[in-house]
Structures are given as structure tokens and as C-alpha cells.
Amino acid sequence: MKLVKVANQVSIKRSVEVGTKEQRDTVKNIIKNVRARKQEAVMAYTKQFDGVLLESLLVSSQEIEAAYREMDPNMITVIQEAAQNIRSYHEQQRQTSWMMTEQNGTILGQKITPLSSVGIYIPGGTASYPSSVLMNAIPAQIAGVRRIVMVSPPDQNGKLPASVLVAASEVGIKEIYKVGGAQAIASLAYGIEGIKPVDKIVGPGNIFVALAKREVFGDVDIDMIAGPSEIVVLADESAQVNEVAADLLSQAEHDERSSSILVTPSESFAHKIAAEVKKQIADLPRKDIVEKSIRNFGRIYVTRTMDEAIEVVNELAPEHLEIMTEQPVEILGRIKHAGAIFIGRFSSEPVGDYFAGTNHVLPTNGTARFSSPLSIDDFQKKSSVVIYSEVAFRKHAHKIAAFARLEGLEAHARAIEERMK
Template identity: 70%
Template sequence: MKIQKVDDLVSIKRSIETGTSEQLSIVKNILSDIRTRGDGALREYTEKFDRVQLASFFVTEEEIAEAYKKVDEGFVAIVREAAENIRSFHEKQLRPSWMTTEENGTILGQKITPLDSVGVYVPGGTAAYPSSVLMNVIPAKVAGVKRIVMVSPPDQEGKLPAAVLVAAKEAGVKEIYKVGGAQAIAALAYGTASITAVDKITGPGNIFVALAKREVFGDVDIDMIAGPSEIAVLADETARAEEIAADLLSQAEHDPRACSVLVTPSQQLADEVSLEVEKQLALLPRKEIAARSIADYGVIYVAENLDQAVETINVLAPEHLEIITENAMELLGKIRHAGAIFIGRYSSEPVGDYFAGPNHVLPTNGTARFSSPLNVDDFQKKSSVIVYSEKALRDNGAKIAAFARMEGLEAHARAVEMRLKN
């Protein structure tokens, strides 16, 4: 794993993936085709990309029952406990509608309403992700969303992974479809005969899914444009090299484009972690993926001191941040930009991925500078409530009319003055 000094903070920022012009063209064609031809196009793309012909996209209760038979009872128990942890955490995010009454009788407030429908994309391909089901569905359920639709690409037998179906059932999803890729995003955004359109789409996917979500934004809402997974570890000489190496590789095995970074003021720790990564890499089942990730996007930055190391983290604005230093909690206040922050030796990143409760759908590619993890607010909308009293309008009407005329909007001014005259 390459080691370099922190010389130029600007140079360590990771560029945001926008896809190639060819990829964008493919996505636009798929979106247009699904919008025009609906299920017919959806079947054709499923056969082309997933290599399976489907008479129906809908997952039946029989298929879900079959999935439960394929998974271990112990796994089901773990899913249920993880789901409860996730639910408990997100319930604390709920906020009520509110109103205030002024002395002049004016009532101002905010009405919070859950979205009517949400589509959740669960990636397939190189692995099954039941954790993605829980992290996307449970906050929506907590928020009060009535209709939650899950889509995921089928295998060549026309099935979804048993663990994914079990997680969906445990999370309370009643509408599941075997469709993936940009074509699934199009179906959720525009609707087909089989799949009724939704109001918002959440969930990660490959570059084609990410580009499709970007294209349909405006017709529907989306959570974020998720890039490849990333981890940054802020550590000093008190950290253990073998544990940090394992954490870096936990992200590298996700995707060849995943990013794993260690920032430390200790040259000795940097050298030890570099050697340990190579040692552990050889033993990983997904070592080819992890090796490409480490070679292309893995780096150890050696800082002059802990303050420079902290500032390096803030420039990176990583998706996942582990702080493994002496008195790690004291550094929390200095961290301005990170999606999720794991503090201390025992708070390894997978703890948050699967079980602790906070959401693992996080801002990537430095977008933690201005965005947040997926949360209950993402599944609700807010309406302002304005009840102006007669006294308030008499007191402020002339000011409102003057403001309107300053902007050249005479009809606005007259709408207020009409009431003052009457």
C-alpha cells in the first residue's frame, strides 16, 4: 500500500464520478425506452442484462416462503435484532409538526407529512445486500411512508437472493420486483403496467443506476448519487496495525473503485499497516477486487502532527471515518466533515454497516461537506402553515405592498391592499 507525506491538501481530494458520455447515452436511451414502451422494454432489458426471461416481475409470497427455508434461523434472528436497533435509532429522529401563535393572532407553523410512496433499489451482482434493505426501508417505515417498493436485479434463474427477501419481509416490504439497473430506476420514476411510479428513489447501485437516478431527479426525488464506498482511518501510534489493515480491506473488497485511506502522524504505524495490508490481502476470498482497489485508490498519508492529520480528514470528507487514537473522543469536536464517525478501537466500521443502528447509506466522494446520512427526514416533506390575522395584515400590509412594488409585482401589492380597503 503506497505511503506519502501530506504536502498538498488540495491534491488529496477525490474527484466525483460523472460517468462517461457513452454510459450516459446508454442510460438516457434506457430511460426513454421504458417511458415509451413500459413492460415490453423492461422485459427486453432484463433478458439482455440479467440473462433471464420473466413472465412476471413481482415476487410472490411463495418465493418469500422459499427464501426463509434457504437461510439459517440464526441469520433470521440476527436480522430481526439489527432491524430493531435500526428502528430504535431512527425513531429518535422523528419530529412533530408545530405551530406558534403570536400576540396579534397570527399562527405560523410547519406541517410534516410522510411521502406517499418510495422505491428502494437494492444492488445485486457480486454480492447480496440484505443490510441495504434494512437501512433504506426502516427509516421510511418510521417516517410513515405507506407504500414502499423494492427492486433488485434477478439471477439467471429469475430469483433474488434469499437473504435479501428475508430482510425485506422482516422490514415490512409488501411490493418487491425482480428488476435492476437503469431500467428499474426508469420503472420506479415513470411507472409501467406492472410497477406503479413512486415519489422518491433511494438506494445505491452501479454507475448506470447512479446516472439514471441523476437523470430522473425532478420527476421524482432521490436520496443521493452514491459513489464507490470509502473509509478513512485517523490513527496514532497507539493503534494496532493488523486491526487498521483489516478495516481498510473491509471497504476495498466492496468494489475495485472503493477507496481506503489511513491518515497518521506515525511513520512507524504507516509502515506496519502497509505491510499488514499486503499480508491480509492474500488471504481474502475477494482478493482480486480488493487488490485493485488498494492499488488504485488505497493510500497512507503521513502527517506532520495530529492537527494536520485532522485537517486532512476534513478535506477528504470521507464516507466512513474511524478515529483510533489516544483520547479519541477529544478529536470528535474537530471533525467537520464525515458521513459516519466510528470512535475507538472497538467501533470497527462493519459495526455500523450491519448492526449498531445508525444508517449506512452515507454521502460519498467528499459530499459529506454538505450532506448527511439517510434519515427519517428524507422520507418526509414539510409544508409551511400561515394564518395571518386581521390585525397582523393591518399592521404589516403597507410594508408587504411596498416590498412587492420594489420587485415590480403590482398585482402582489394590490392583493394585499384590496383587503386593507375592505
């Protein structure tokens, strides 16, 4: 890992998924065709990209039952327990509609309404991501979204992974379609025979999915376009070298472009971590990815003091922050920007990725400066409510009309004055 003594220059190497011109054109073309020829186009793309000619996109109850039989029962229990933890945490995020009443009869309020329908994209390919199903679906459910649809690309046998189907079934998703890529995003945004359009699309995906989400944004809402994942560990000599190194490596296995960063005021600790990272890499199954990620994006920032280290963390605004210092809890109040903050030795990032209950969909690329973890806020919207009383109106009408005229909007002023006639 590259060791950097900090003066002023710190950064997470940003990389945003804008794709090549060819990829963007491909995506635009797929969306156009799906809008024009609907299911016919989707079936053709599924044959082309996923290598399977499906009879039906909808996952049947038989397929769900088969998935349960296929799964290790212990893993089903783990998924259920994780789902329960995620539910408990996100239930705390509930907000309620409120109103303020005035003596003169006026009522002002804020009404909270769930989104009507949401689509969740779950990537396919070689891996399966049941945890993503839980993390995206449960907040939508708690927010009160009535219709939650899941889409995921089928394998060459026309199947979805058992773990993904079980996770979806555990959180009560009824509508699951075997469709992936830009054609899935287009189907969700504009509808095809058998799939009604949704109001928002969430969930991770490859470059084609990311570009398609960008393309349909505005017609429907989307969640963030996630960049590569990052971890920053803030640690001093009280931390366990093997644990810090292992946490850095767990981030690096996601993607060659993932960033694993240590910030520490101890140069000797920094050297120990660098050596331990090297040692642990040796027998990791995803060694190639990990090595590239560590070489290109791995950093150890050595600062003069802990105060300076905290400043560096705030500059980085990481997606994941682990604090493993002598007094980690005392540092929490000084963290300005981070998607998720893991405090102390036993709060290893995978605890939050899978099980503790917090969401693993987090702002990447330094956007923790202004963005939040996925939450039930993403699945509700607010309306302001004005019930203005006659007493209030008669008292303030002339001021409102004057304000409108100050801005040159005469028809606004007259709308008020028509009521004074």
C-alpha cells in the same frame, strides 16, 4: 500503501459516475422505450439483460416462504436483531410539526408530511445485499411512507436471493418486483402496468442504475448518486496495528476505486501499517480488487502533530472516519466533516455497516462537507404554514405593499391593498 508526508496537498481521489456517451444513450433509450411500451418493454429488457423470460414481475408469497425455508435460521435472527437496532436509532431522528402563535392571532408553523411512495433499488449480480434493504427501508417506514416498493434484478432462474427477500419481508415490504437496471428505474419513475409510479427512488446500483436515476431526477426525487466508498482512519501509536490494517482492507474489498486512507502523526506507526496491510492482503478472497484499490487509492498521510492530522481529516471529509487514538472521544468535537464517525477500538466500520443501528448509506467523494447520512429526513418533506390574523394584517399591510413596490412587483402590492378596501 503510498506514504505521503503532509504539507498542504491532501485529497481523496474523486471519481464520479458519469458513464460513457454510449452508456448514457443506452439508458435514455431504455427509459424512452419503457415509457412508451411499458411492461412489454420491461419484459424484453429482462430477457435481454438478465437472461430470463418472466411470467410476472411481482414476487409471490410462495417465493417469500421459500426464501425463509432456504435461509439459515441463525441468520434470520441476526437480520431481525440488526433491523431492531436500525429502528431504534432512526426513531431518534423523528421530527414533529410545530407552530408558533402570536398574541395578535397569527399562527406560523411547519408541517411535516411523509412522502407518499418510495422505491428502493437493490442491486443483484453475484452478491446479495440484505443490509441495503434494511438501511433504505427502515428510515422510510419510520418517516411514515405508506407505500414502499422494492425492485431488484432476477437471476437466470427468475429468482431473487433468499436473504434479500427475507430482509424485505422482515421490514414489511409487500410490493417486490423482479426488475433491475435502467428499466427498473423507469418503471418506478413513470409506472407500467402493475407498478404505480413512486415519488422518490433510493438505493445503490451499477452505472446504468446511476445514470437512469440522474435522468429521471426532477420527475421524481432520488437519493445521492453514490461514488466509490472511502475510509479514513485517524490513529496514533496506541492503536492496534492488525486492527487498523484490517479495517483499511475491509474498505478496499468493495471496489477497485475504493479509497483506504490512514492519517497519523507517527511515521513509525505508518510503516508498521504499510507492512501489515501487505501481509493481510495475501490470503483475502477478493485479493485482486483489494490490491488494485490499495495501489491506486490507498494513502498514508504522516503529519507532524495530531492537530495537523485532524486538519487533514477535515480536508478529506471522509465517508467513514475511524478514530483510534489515545483519547478518541475528545477529538469528536473537532471533526467538521464526516459521514459516519467510529470512535475507539471496538467501533470497527463493519459494526456500523451491519449492526449498530446507524445508517450505512453515507455521503462519498468529500460531499460530507454538505451532505448527511440517509435518514428519515430523506423520506419526509416540510410545508410552511401561514395563518395571518386580521389584526396583524391591518398593522403591517402598508409595509408589505411597500416592500413589494421596492422590488417592482405592483400586482403583489395590490393583492395586499385589495384587502384594505
